[in-house]
Structures are given as structure tokens and as C-alpha cells.
Amino acid sequence: xxxxxxxxxxxxxxxxxxxxxxxxxxxxxxxxxxxxxxxxxxxxxxxxxxxxxxxxxxxxxxxxxxxxxxxxxxxxxxxxxxxxxxxxxxxxxxxxxxxxxxxxxxxxxxxxxxxxxxxxxxxxxxxxxxxxxxxxxxxxxxxxxxxxxxxxxxxxxxxxxxxxxxxxxxxxxxxxxxxxxxxxxxxxxxxxxxxxxxxxxxxxxxxxxxxxxxxxxxxxxxxxxxxxxxxxxxxxxxxxxxxxxxxxxxxxxxxxxxxxxxxxxxxxxxxxxxxxxxxxxxxxxxxxxxxxxxxxxxxxxxxxxxxxxxxxxxxxxxxxxxxxxxxxxxxxxxxxxxxxxxxxxxxxxxxxxxxxxxxxxxxxxxxxxxxxxxxxxxxxxxxxxxxxxxxxxxxxxxxxxxxxxxxxxxxxxxxxxxxxxxxxxxxxxxxxxxxxxxxxxxxxxxxxxxxxxxxxxxxxxxxxxxxxxxxxxxxxxxxxxxxxxxxxxxxxxxxxxxxxxxxxxxxxxxxxx
Numbered sequence: 323x324x325x326x327x328x329x330x331x332x333x334x335x336x337x338x339x340x341x342x343x344x345x346x347x348x349x350x351x352x353x354x355x356x357x358x359x360x361x362x363x364x365x366x367x368x369x370x371x372x373x374x375x376x377x378x379x380x381x382x383x384x385x386x387x388x389x390x391x392x393x394x395x396x397x398x399x400x401x402x403x404x405x406x407x408x409x410x411x412x413x414x415x416x417x418x419x420x421x422x423x424x425x426x427x428x429x430x431x432x433x434x435x436x437x438x439x440x441x442x443x444x445x446x447x448x449x450x451x452x453x454x455x456x457x458x459x460x461x462x463x464x465x466x467x468x469x470x471x472x473x474x475x476x477x478x479x480x481x482x483x484x485x486x487x488x489x490x491x492x493x494x495x496x497x498x499x500x501x502x503x504x505x506x507x508x509x510x511x512x513x514x515x516x517x518x519x520x521x522x523x524x525x526x527x528x529x530x531x532x533x534x535x536x537x538x539x540x541x542x543x544x545x546x547x548x549x550x551x552x553x554x555x556x557x558x559x560x561x562x563x564x565x566x567x568x569x570x571x572x573x574x575x576x577x578x579x580x581x582x583x584x585x586x587x588x589x590x591x592x593x594x595x596x597x598x599x600x601x602x603x604x605x606x607x608x609x610x611x612x613x614x615x616x617x618x619x620x621x622x623x624x625x626x627x628x629x630x631x632x633x634x635x636x637x638x639x640x641x642x643x644x645x646x647x648x649x650x651x652x653x654x655x656x657x658x659x660x661x662x663x664x665x666x667x668x669x670x671x672x673x674x675x676x677x678x679x680x681x682x683x684x685x686x687x688x689x690x691x692x693x694x695x696x697x698x699x700x701x702x703x704x705x706x707x708x709x710x711x712x713x714x715x716x717x718x719x720x721x722x723x724x725x726x727x728x729x730x731x732x733x734x735x736x737x738x739x740x741x742x743x744x745x746x747x748x749x750x751x752x753x754x755x756x757x758x759x760x761x762x763x764x765x766x767x768x769x770x771x772x773x774x775x776x777x778x779x780x781x782x783x784x785x786x787x788x789x790x791x792x793x794x795x796x797x798x799x800x801x802x803x804x805x806x807x808x809x810x811x812x813x814x815x816x817x818x819x820x821x822x823x824x825x826x827x828x829x830x831x832x833x834x835x
Contacts, residue, residue: 399504400511402474417472419658420588423517426472429577430488436573442538443482443570446549450476460631464547465744466574468659472516475506479551481531487519494523524551532557542570575749580761585660589763592657593792593803596664599623600653600807607670608818611643620653629655633663633746645671650786654746663742663765664804665790672818674811676781680770683715685809687768688789691738695793695800701754701764705738708768721778733772739765742792758795766791
């Protein structure tokens with residue numbers, strides 16, 4: 323064969339092989355893209371799935387090319403974000419964002435130390451609540467269950483004993499549910515990821531837990547998430563009949579009352595998100611004075627800054643806010659299990675007018691009560707002081723004829739504040755008379771709400787004012803976590819009237835908008 327033909331044949335063979343390789347490479351890339359698209363769509367569905375609503379947050383990065391990592395087998399899916407699947411959310415060694423595995427293990431040990439000897443604690447996860455037959459409400463994990471396990475998914479039961487440590491019962495594998503919602507944490511994930519000492523599928527709970535209950539002298543359980551998976555057991559019924567079943571909250575709330583540095587970091591971030599969002603909403607109210615618009619705005623701003631959900635639902639009507647009216651917004655959001663809570667009252671028109679003296683009274687009460695926040699004081703003591711200030715002030719401006727009048731409770735039926743943490747009214751089993759300690763977070767929220775029918779000067783009737791801040795008790799006093807949110811009248815006026823102030827300073831106006 324001529325040399326030229328040989329060379330040509332060789333080139334053809336090489337080209338053919340290269341073409342085959344290229345085709346195989348293209349097929350591989352297409353397959354990877356298809357798999358990535360499928361897995362991305364599946365994971366996005368988790369945002370609305372009842373078993374993943376509290377687990378996944380839709381960030382811009384989540385929808386980017388990074389999603390191709392889900393096409394590999396290197397990422398183990400435990401039913402919620404991990405440092406492998408979501409390095410933008412979790413650092414190495416964290417079970418949930420901001421909370422390391424060692425802290426979860428420490429919490430369990432502390433609970434065992436608090437419980438009476440030979441006791442057993444049962445904490446069921448929050449049950450799924452359905453909106454319709456196939457549509458669930460947004461899922462939020464029970465605070466006690468999350469605090470102890472770090473698991474964001476429904477369907478589990480945690481059992482704590484001195485003998486067994488943490489025994490985690492997890493849902494049995496369900497191929498049908500997994501096809502629609504993706505994997506959930508099983509026995510392997512419970513042991514390797516959540517660091518349970520023992521783990522079993524829920525189908526084995528009756529046998530295993532019954533034996534544990536029979537050996538226990540007392541049984542404590544989370545009464546907020548009672549589950550028939552354990553209350554129907556004969557062993558539990560016997561313990562209940564014998565008076566051995568008690569509420570667990572007195573122990574879990576004791577642990578949750580004082581926040582760790584990791585928890586405080588999350589709470590500061592949650593407060594920062596709420597403050598920034600409310601500030602944007604105040605500015606927005608100048609040109610959009612409608613309640614439903616303000617509600618939508620605050621939620622949008624919170625979520626865009628990383629909040630998973632609002633801390634509570636808003637109560638509003640789709641009403642236009644009239645010129646001269648005040649807007650009172652009590653807002654809060656959740657950031658990886660920890661909540662914020664603050665309130666501001668302001669006039670979208672930029673002028674308090676006749677409400678100014680009433681606002682000043684509430685503001686002064688807020689500021690003076692914050693000064694009292696220090697180790698050794700109690701919410702009850704601070705509340706009593708706020709009552710005295712508001713009563714005297716109401717008499718001075720003509721709302722009350724006698725500061726000792728029982729009618730005052732129509733103007734202010736609420737407490738000065740509450741504990742704050744993983745729940746809005748956190749650690750409810752701990753008394754407001756308890757001396758505060760460093761690491762406790764409370765709210766200070768004086769308010770006056772004048773009924774339209776109340777016998778007061780007409781200009782005050784129908785006016786409601788509340789100013790609420792989050793306060794962290796420190797070794798030397800306190801730290802106001804919501805201090806960045808304006809509340810002074812002069813600051814609010816400047817904020818809402820910057821058009822006139824900056825009209826002849828274009829660069830300043832541009833910066834503010």
C-alpha cells in the first residue's frame with residue numbers, strides 16, 4: 323500500500339476513534355446534565371415538600387452551575403443540608419448551620435444530668451399538618467426536638483436515657499415517598515450524621531421503647547408533640563396510670579434558657595435581618611401606604627437576606643393607610659432555628675403631629691426599662707416599673723384621671739416582655755420572676771393602645787403605639803440586639819423626610835435610595 327494511503331488510513335482511524343471518544347464524552351456530558359437537572363428539580367420540590375420545608379433554603383447559588391455536584395455519588399443525602407451538599411450554609415463539623423456536632427452532644431449529656439436517676443425522656447418531632455388532602459402546611463420542627471437532635475425532618479422520635487444516650491427512631495424507608503421527595507434520614511444517617519448512640523426504624527419502636535419504659539422510674543415527654551406512636555404503648559399507659567409520666571419542658575427549657583455563643587451568633591444575625599428589612603419597609607411605606615403591601619414587603623426583605631420564614635403570621639386588612647395615621651409593625655424572622663422579634667411605630671407621612679407626646683411616653687418607658695436589664699433583675703420587676711411609668715404618663719397627658727385606675731389595663735393588657743430564642747415566647751415554663759442571667763435574651767416592648775370608645779381626649783382615641791427591642795443580658799448589663807433600628811422621633815422624621823433634606827444634594831439622595 324502506498325505510503326500516502328497508509329497515512330490517510332491512519333488519520334481516518336485516529337479521527338474515527340477521536341470521534342467515538344468525542345461522542346462518548348458528549349453522551350457523558352448530556353447524561354450528567356440530565357441527571358443534574360433531574361436532581362435539581364427534585365431538590366427544588368423539597369422547598370414545598372412537607373418533609374423538607376424547614377430544611378432547604380432557596381439561595382441564588384442553589385440554582386447555579388454548582389447544582390451539578392448533585393449528579394455525583396460523593397454527596398450523601400441525609401434529608402437536609404450538610405457541609406458536603408451545602409458548603410455555603412454549613413461548615414465542617416456542623417449538623418445545622420452555626421451549631422457544631424459537639425454542641426448537640428453536650429446538650430444531650432446536660433439533659434441526662436438534669437433528669438432524675440433512671441428516667442427516660444421522649445421527644446417526638448412535629449407532626450405534619452395538612453392544608454388539604456395532598457397539600458401540607460409549611461413544616462417547622464419542634465424546638466425541643468431540633469435542640470436535642472439537629473434533625474429538621476418529621477416522622478422521628480428521640481429517646482434520651484442515661485443507659486442508652488440518644489436513641490433515635492427514624493421513618494422506615496418508603497420508595498414511593500423518596501421518589502417524590504428524595505431520601506430522608508434513616509438509621510445510618512442517625513448514627514453517622516446526627517451522632518445518635520442508637521437508632522432504629524419506627525417499625526421497631528413498640529418493641530424497643532416498651533422495654534426502655536418498663537425499666538424507667540419516670541417517663542418525661544414533650545407534651546406539645548405527643549405522638550400515638552408511643553402513647554398507645556401498654557408500657558406508656560401503665561406508667562401514665564401510675565403517675566410516672568411528666569412534662570419534659572421544665573428540663574429542656576432550662577437548657578435552652580441561656581444561649582451559647584453559637585446560638586447568640588445566630589440570634590444576632592436574625593435580629594440584623596429583621597432590622598434591615600423593617601428599615602426598608604419604613605422607607606417603602608412612604609409611597610405604598612397599604613397594609614397588605616407592607617406585609618409583603620417585610621417578608622420579601624427578610625427572605626432575600628436569608629431568613630427561612632417569618633417568626634409569626636401577620637394580621638392585616640387590605641386597607642389604605644390615611645395621611646396622619648401611624649403604622650405599627652411587630653415583625654420577626656427565623657434564621658436557622660432562631661427567631662427575632664421587634665416592633666416599631668411610625669407615620670408614613672413623616673410627621674407624628676398630635677401623637678408625638680404619646681409616642682414619647684412609650685419611647686421613654688422603653689429606654690428606661692432597657693437600663694434595668696442586667697443580671698439579677700427579672701421580667702416581672704421590669705414590668706412593674708414600666709406600669710408605673712405608663713400610668714404616671716397617661717395621667718399627665720390626660721388619658722387617665724387617676725394613675726391607679728383599673729381602666730389602665732384596657733390601655734396596656736400585655737407584659738413588658740418575654741424570653742426569646744427558638745420560639746417567640748421561648749422557655750414558657752420558666753417564670754418571669756426568675757432572676758435574669760448572662761446569655762438570656764428577652765424583649766422589652768411597652769405599648770399603649772387607646773380604644774376608640776375610651777374616655778380620653780379625642781385626639782388619642784384609636785391610637786396604638788408599641789416600641790419593642792431584643793435585649794441580651796450580659797455580664798455587665800445588656801446588649802440591645804435591635805439597636806440599629808431607629809426609634810427616636812428625630813431619627814424617624816429624618817428617615818421619612820429625606821426628600822426635602824437631600825433635594826439639593828444629588829449624591830446623598832442617590833446613596834439613600
